Amino acid sequence: MLGYLLVILLLAIVIANSLVNLGRMTRITNVIIYADQQALALEKQMSDSFSSVVRNAQKYQVTSDKAFLLLSQRSHADFQEAFRQLLPKLSADLEKGLAARIQASYLGYHTLLEKALDSADPDYLSADEREAKARNADDVTAALDSISALRQRRINEETQDLRGVGSRAILVVQILVVVSLLAAAVIAFLVTRGINAPLQKITRMTAVVSVGDFGQHIALDSPPELAVLARSFNHMSDKLKQLDEMKAGFISHVSHELRTPLASIKEANSLLLEEAKGPIPPDQRRFLVIIEQAAAKLMTLINNLLDLSKMEAGMMEYSFSYADIRPILAHGLKGIEVLAERKAVRLTSQLPKTLPKAWMDINKMQQVVDNLLGNAIKYTPEGQKIEVLADVHQPAPAEAKEKKTTTYLRVSITDTGIGIPAEFQARIFDKFLEIKRKGIPEVKGSGLGLSIARNIVLAHGGRIWVKSAPGVGSTFTFVIPVERRQKPRDSSAERTP
Numbered sequence: 001m002l003g004y005l006l007v008i009l010l011l012a013i014v015i016a017n018s019l020v021n022l023g024r025m026t027r028i029t030n031v032i033i034y035a036d037q038q039a040l041a042l043e044k045q046m047s048d049s050f051s052s053v054v055r056n057a058q059k060y061q062v063t064s065d066k067a068f069l070l071l072s073q074r075s076h077a078d079f080q081e082a083f084r085q086l087l088p089k090l091s092a093d094l095e096k097g098l099a100a101r102i103q104a105s106y107l108g109y110h111t112l113l114e115k116a117l118d119s120a121d122p123d124y125l126s127a128d129e130r131e132a133k134a135r136n137a138d139d140v141t142a143a144l145d146s147i148s149a150l151r152q153r154r155i156n157e158e159t160q161d162l163r164g165v166g167s168r169a170i171l172v173v174q175i176l177v178v179v180s181l182l183a184a185a186v187i188a189f190l191v192t193r194g195i196n197a198p199l200q201k202i203t204r205m206t207a208v209v210s211v212g213d214f215g216q217h218i219a220l221d222s223p224p225e226l227a228v229l230a231r232s233f234n235h236m237s238d239k240l241k242q243l244d245e246m247k248a249g250f251i252s253h254v255s256h257e258l259r260t261p262l263a264s265i266k267e268a269n270s271l272l273l274e275e276a277k278g279p280i281p282p283d284q285r286r287f288l289v290i291i292e293q294a295a296a297k298l299m300t301l302i303n304n305l306l307d308l309s310k311m312e313a314g315m316m317e318y319s320f321s322y323a324d325i326r327p328i329l330a331h332g333l334k335g336i337e338v339l340a341e342r343k344a345v346r347l348t349s350q351l352p353k354t355l356p357k358a359w360m361d362i363n364k365m366q367q368v369v370d371n372l373l374g375n376a377i378k379y380t381p382e383g384q385k386i387e388v389l390a391d392v393h394q395p396a397p398a399e400a401k402e403k404k405t406t407t408y409l410r411v412s413i414t415d416t417g418i419g420i421p422a423e424f425q426a427r428i429f430d431k432f433l434e435i436k437r438k439g440i441p442e443v444k445g446s447g448l449g450l451s452i453a454r455n456i457v458l459a460h461g462g463r464i465w466v467k468s469a470p471g472v473g474s475t476f477t478f479v480i481p482v483e484r485r486q487k488p489r490d491s492s493a494e495r496t497p
Contacts, residue, residue: 013176014172014173014176014177017169017172017173017176018169018173018199021165021166021168021169021172022169022229024165025162025165025166025169025202025229026228026229026232028158028161028162028165029162029229029232029233029236035089036151036154036155036158037155037236038089039086039089039090039151040148040151040152040155042082042085042086042089043086043144043147043148043151044148045078045082046079046082046083046086046102046144047141047144047145047148049075049076049078049079049082050075050079050106050140050141050144052071052072052075052078053072053075053076053079053110053113054137056068056069056071056072056075057069057072057113057116057117060072060117061116061117069117072117076110079106083099083102083103083106086099087099092150094150095147095150095151098143098146098147098150099147101139101143102140102143102144102147105136105137105139105140105143106136106140108132108133108136109133109136109137109140112125112129112130112132112133112136113133115129116133159206162206163203163206166199166202166203166206167203169199170199170200170203173199202229202230202233206233263299265291265295266292266295266296266299269288269291269292269295270292272288273285273288273289273292305448307452311452311455311456311459312455316455316459318361318364318459319361319362319363320359320360320361320484321359321360321361321362322357322358322359322360322484323357323358323360323362323365324355324357325355325358325360325365325390325409325411326351326355326390328362328365328366328369329349329351329369329388329390329411330349331366331369332366332369332370332372332373332388333347333349333373333388335370335373336373336374336377336386339377340377340386343377343380343381343382343383344382344383345377345380345382345383345384345385345386346384346385346386347385347386347388348385348386348387348388349387349388349389350387350388350389350390351388351389351390352390352391355390355391355392355409356392356407356409356482357482358409358480358481358482359460359480359481359482359483359484360460360480361456361460364456364459364460365456365460365480367452367453367456368452368453368456368457368478369411369413371449371450371452371453372413372449372450372453372476372478373386373388373413374449375449375450375476376413376414376415376417376474376476377415379415379417379418379474380415380416380417380473381417381418384415384416384417384473385415385416386413386414386415386416387413387414387415388411388412388413388414389411389412389414390409390410390411390412391410392407392408392409392410392482393407393408393409393410393479394407394408395408406481406482406483407481407482407483408462408479408480408481408482409479409480409481409482410477410478410479411477411478411479412475412476412477413475413476413477414473414474414475415473415474415475416472416473417473417474418470418471419468419469419470419471419472419473419474420466420468420470420474421470425466425468428450428466429450429451429453429454429464430451431448431451453478457478457480460480460481461480461481462478462479462480462481463478463479464476464477464478464479465477465478
């Protein structure tokens, strides 16, 4: 009897602890879904509305078309309404300060914009007023970006908190289960199994969601408290997935829509440079060359966005054949020679005289090498060095993931640049990732090169990773199997090496 009472008491403690933690997890999940996500959507709506106000006002000033003025005014009303709905959802002092900054800057911008729109003369505003107007617009955009970043950081922290609560709940449950088994192993096992296993599943799914995989669902029917948490978690995962797909779809759609007019601009600009319509003065030619260079950069960015969208959707076409990696590496080094000479960066390579040919898409593998070398030269200060190594890699039995031993071709690109902080190394291959550090000048880039390289390597059945230390440098390494694979690896199946 005492043994049963002890088991019941222990079970009561287990259940009470689990319910407390489950309640905390549910509250955190509800905050993420019903508060933070709504606020994030409103902040995005404000950013889009403000962009529409600026864009349509500019079009109206150029064309005097009233339709653009109406669109600008409608976007202004949308901005004000979204801002009104956002204010009650702000709790932190920093967020409220940013909101006040947005309101003040937007009021200053809109006052000057109305003054400019009321006049038929586009140069009606004084130079100081135009500068103030531009400064206010930049401040509104910067404040919106900051408040969105704060909200996203809060979501990440709450997700990590959710994971930590689940982990602590599991630990406590496991300890109490061990004690319960000493009194009545069978009874304790039957009772705790219904609680422990779902908690482990929730913790695993939380970890998956925390790294950006929003396609996971938790199937729980009982107990009711866990079922409510599972439904809330699944709802959160669906919402996050919708936002991610909306962002990817928007980028892909905009890229497609930009490609055609940009191609027309490039073609027209080329005809002008070729003097198809008559001679052009040297000063005008200089501007046309600038336009050509800017259009080429923009076309490269658009192509990278479209390629990345195809890779993530599994629609990228590859042309595989057995090829030697050494000419690819030599071509990549040749491509950065001029920039290396300008920065006094020393380029070295250690390539064996013979390397086995590997099953690869030559053009795509060249893109990987060019992206990694371009990344290395970009972040390597003057007077430093970049080294390229290639060899054959035979994984140890514990490292190999398949029963059949596979020979890999391994390529490493090492620089003595600024390095990557440890907290960013796990996400360095994510698209659009920007690393900002105090005291180090920011290097502009699209944030797509490493993500594209990772997708290509995974499609070849390989893997890619980085080892780095701030102030010491970075080594990016990728391996691809030498032999032909029946099925390329899914790029969504592996996020880190």
